[in-house]
Amino acid sequence: MGHLVTVATCNLNQWALDFEGNRDRIIQSIRIAKERGASFRTGPELEITGYGCLDHFLEADTYMHSWEMYSQIITHPDCQDILLDIGMPIIHKSVRYNCRVISYNRKIFLIRPKLWLANDGNYREMRYFTPWYRQKHVEDHILPVMIQEVLDGKQRSVTFGDAKLDGLETSFGFETCEELFTPNSPHIGLALDGVEFFTNSSGSHHELRKLDTRMRLIVEATKKCGGVYLYANQRGCDGDRLYYDGCALIVVNGDVVAQGAQFGLDDVEVVTATVDLDSVRSYRSAPSFGMQSTAVEKSYPSVEFSSASGALSGRSLEFDMTVIPTKARPLRYHTPEEEIALGPACWLWDYLRRCRAGGFFIPLSGGIDSCATSVIVHSMCRLVAEAAKNGNEQVIADARRLAGKAVEENPEWVPTDPKEFANMIFHTCYMGTENSSNETRARAKALANDIGSYHVDMNIDTVVTAVRKLFETVTGKSPQYKVHGGSQPENLALQNIQARLRMVLAYLFALLLPWVRSRPTGGLLVLGSANVDEALRGYLTKYDCSSADINPIGGISKTDLKAFIAYARDAFDMPVLNDFLTATPTAELEPITKTYVQSDEADMGFTYDELSVFGRLRKVEKFGPYSAFIKLYHEWTPRLTPAEIAVKVKRFFYFYAINRHKMTVLTPSYHAEQYSPDDNRFDLRPFLILPSFPWASKKIDEVVKSFEAKNQSLQQDKQD
Template identity: 50%
Template sequence: MTFITVASATLPSVPLDFQGNLRRILESIRVAKERGATLRTGPEVGQIADIVRAKLILSVGNPRLWMPRPSPWEVLAQILEDPTTKDMLVDVGMGVRHRNVRYNCRVLLTYKKIFFIRPKMSLANDGLYRETRHFTAWVKPRTVETYYLEQVIRDITGQKTVPIGDAVLSTLDTSVGCETCEELFTPLNPSTNMGLNGVEVIVNSSASHAELRKLNTRLSLIQNCTRKLGGIYIYANATGVDGEARMMYDGSSMILCNGKVMKQSSQFSLAPVEVITATIDIEEVRSYRSSISRNVQAAAQPEYPRIECDLCLSSPADEVLLSNTLQLSRPIELTILDPMEEIFRAEAAFLWQYLTRATAAGYFLALSGGLDSATVTLFVFGMAKVVLQFINSGDENALADLRRITGEPDLIVKTPQDIVKRLLHTCYMGTQHSGSHTRSRAKRLAESVGAYHSDVNIDDTITAHEGIVEQALNFKPRFKVEGGSWAENLAKQNIQARNRMVLAYYMAQLSTTARKMPRAGSSLLVLSSGNVDEALRGYLTKYDCSSADIAPLGSISKTDAKAFLAWAREKWDMPIITEFLEARPSAELLPLSAGEQDDESESEMGLTYDELSTFGVLRKVEKLGPWSCYLRLLVEWQNRPGFGPKEVATKVERFFRYYAMNRHKSTVLTPSVHMSAYNPDDNRHDLRPFLYVIDWPWQFNKIRNHASALVDRMAQRGEQTNGQKED
């Protein structure tokens, strides 16, 4: 029996933080070695922060003109020189320029020696990813070339060249192959060919972003990959917020053997370094493979170039028995979080990591007393709960970051409220149209989570702006209920909403100074409370409180927001949330004489939130236009009461008209962590046009004609059926 101990490191990749990324890489190697691992891998995206460097190169040309040091090779040199890497096979990621072409590569190394460089062969280029803008795929299967090393590496290793290309590493006791992120998701993934060629250990370095309800799909794919092929599979995923603050990597790294999960790291962890290890008998792989239906294909598999490695990664049984660190790993069940737990953990990590990197003094939120802003308030409260959990578990990084952000070097916290009162300023911005019930709900919710709360009236600023407009245009607008036009009615609502944004930023900049906080003079980050369905529909005022520094709710549906509030009410024992769930949603922008507004009514928004979610998935995920959506919904909605072809046609036309009319708003959406597959944020995810002919004349006419003809056919069929019954 020969036993191998392998390690997977879950790390954040902070753009251009060469020193911090290096420190975390070395720490993960040290932890892996302490636990007896002889093979360590880590996440893909710029472990040496080079994917961001590649983006910057595209915009400024020669990076040496503005960022001469440190280069990724100098960071790699420090890893090579570190004695921790002795007797270990270490896999790290970085961009490599070979023959004037940039590749996203894995570098397999040990102490003062590089074995080979393996470029990525399939690049992610859909959804959130534009990898082909920064790198080129290696397009020469089973081919290696000579890479001439930089002087800083030659001085350490004594090597002038190393192989680069599609190859595998042969150690003294086994063989190791690389598969990088997107390659796993391709039909002919490299690990299949490598496994058929006898490679027993596959390392997969990934940066797979989080999406609600996505984790099970990803982990099942990895699990099935080794179940049909056999072998040891080491999957390392990144964690934390990416440099553009729209992607969240959620961790959940894994070590598998023959389709069974041996170890899994946590999801949405705040820990800067998390390492999992597993000790596995390599003979299990050999026995498993010889007994499954792979051998004929394996015998026919073309040879891979093999790079010789003088390391022995395994240990005999007696050494394992005598070791104090090694213990044979046993299969475990996959841990898949409930979607509401996912939202809680993801938002906590997003808000905390954004705050710690931006070094702001906290957050500011316009708390309206409605459901959306209440949800964002609970996101911040959830962040405080997670931070407190890490502090109580002895995590020195979380406590140090909290003390740095608050400016209190000796701070001790005992409850989440102790954290929230230092980091969250909420404000109810009332007008003459506001109700006492919303004001009361906002105040009591702020008190329950511990936020510092203000209650202000903004009528004077609205009156001042209206006076300026009246003077300039010699015109005084009126609400519709007072005899004004629709345009006047909308303008009078929007001036209220936009004043709230101006006031939010003004108060966020002065809050710490006015309150004489330890970090007086430092600004707060402004939070918006818009959700993904309203952004998709364009049901928001441009540059009102939907515009802020970050939008925690911006990629979460209204349906999920309601479900999260109900979940938090029970989990966190917050009965006040019932009032928010049962209240009728209203922006409170119209006079009381106009009647009670209901923002979720069809007459107000034109579509329900559930319908918006359906259209969002069909438009983005299914990639359907108006005609295709209409045909799909004819079938999907055929059993909805009162929904015939014309009703479906009306809904489709209404959605696409609103979508086209308000698409320009997507270009200025506040950045949100990407948690929804149909997020309309066009800065990264949705690159469709934003200037359309809003009446879609060809498509809408086709839909109307088809719906009318279909109604006639259905009526004729009904008449025939009735006639047959009478006969």
């Protein structure tokens, strides 16, 4: 006979320090779980505070407010008669921990602190919390007075530590995010100790092509040990560079039975499934499981739990034909192009609605980077329109605030047309100079028309000339472009005048365009459009139009951006995007002559594909110049000679070093790539580096000389 239990997990769009908003979304998720018949609900990591509080986790207020919100949740009428697993930070014996709090009907059964903390890449958890190193150890935790009072004085303390929760019919064990990724994950020991339900409450961010790794680990957790695994995650921008990409999951014995969306504009998404515990017990009937289970030397401390009905299922022992286990289903994955279309778009929407700005502004250059940024905004408008058609009240309310005048004229207005909505909130501008071409101007205008943005077309030559004249008046010198016989400093300075003036003008227009349009909805957020490869190489002017409020493509490679534009051309029915794909990337900051057209890749000395390779070698594989050269020697020969590879390696590390200072002021960017050079958070390397890397360069030269001498000897042998 099947032993059926309905359980729930969720994706929540929490916001750091939005205590009341976070509380309400937690309560809503519990309400939905109960409506679907669930007797247990788990949620994301640190869901009461939001995961991304960073140094706010060092403030006592954060812990006090967390308990205040928790007291309101645990006593709420909609949060009774269901076993709850809620994430929050807790101070125990003057030490800060990242915890799960397990409760039922105004009684707290267990506080389970995180054992292994995420402390690399984007994460610095050991800056805020201490790991609970004492595995399988528990002790008493005295509850705050405010909690004792709301529990009517019936509970003074609670078990704190690494334990399992045992009920009348089953057993629960708890993991938190990073613990799943460790070599000896807690669920292994818990399974051998009889635990049948595992939870993983996570704050896992989106990176291109990363989801597969996470999903495989979750599936494997029960494919090997058996059991029911519930994965919960935050989904959305909680106030920083990361986008948490949901995908709440329920897995039974290695089979996926429920999966939430990876991207979306719903603030609350609850995933439920009805599971058969007898299938778990049958799955574990292998002799090897039994032998390893009996070989465990020390069991987990057990905290006993029983609900008012006596069993989580809440059902009688009579067979009920109307209740059936949820069937298995295949995992859903997005292509990288779809991830770019959806992740940054959702991130932009969260940022826009929460910062209370009136919309976005971007200088359109006619090139593929600003094009990609604009198409991501277009994708955002499409998602808003789709959510509005589906009746998402929060999206409709946020869109109406942004629409301003349109709502005044039509109080029932709903954002169902992406182009109409884009015209209200998205502003684009082409800032041409004498170095600009008619082709880029035409492409910018055509793109703005297809997206529906409010577009401005202007020339800024008079402003550029005024700055040049000022310099000439003060110094008596007149700098010239390289093609006109000028030196490299002259050429660079003249390019930078244009680039930096575009930034100044962008902020001017972003502040005043809503006023020009009689739209009192606040200033516009200026969007940057420098890709991750240009930042890595330093191929951008400090404080030019790459300096902005936020940058949705700052963590995406040029190669992926081109693939995304090709996808969007077809998926969004925008043939104009083909012109951007076939155009040569150029900054258009130098004069065009019959024999010279500025090219990004020629200026940098690398193709964009090569820059991506260097980025991964430097950050992901942690290679210095010499190790990178040896790796590329094996991968790039015979296409390139060792000498040519050496030139590229030295050139990359030289420009990476001399431009490292630019990363200190890099526009906050959507994090989507493992080799992001953003030193404010992800890439903690110094910004003053000896650019020649002299010792590594000498070792590279020795390898090149050795190869050339060997090759010369072989040639001589052939001649003889």
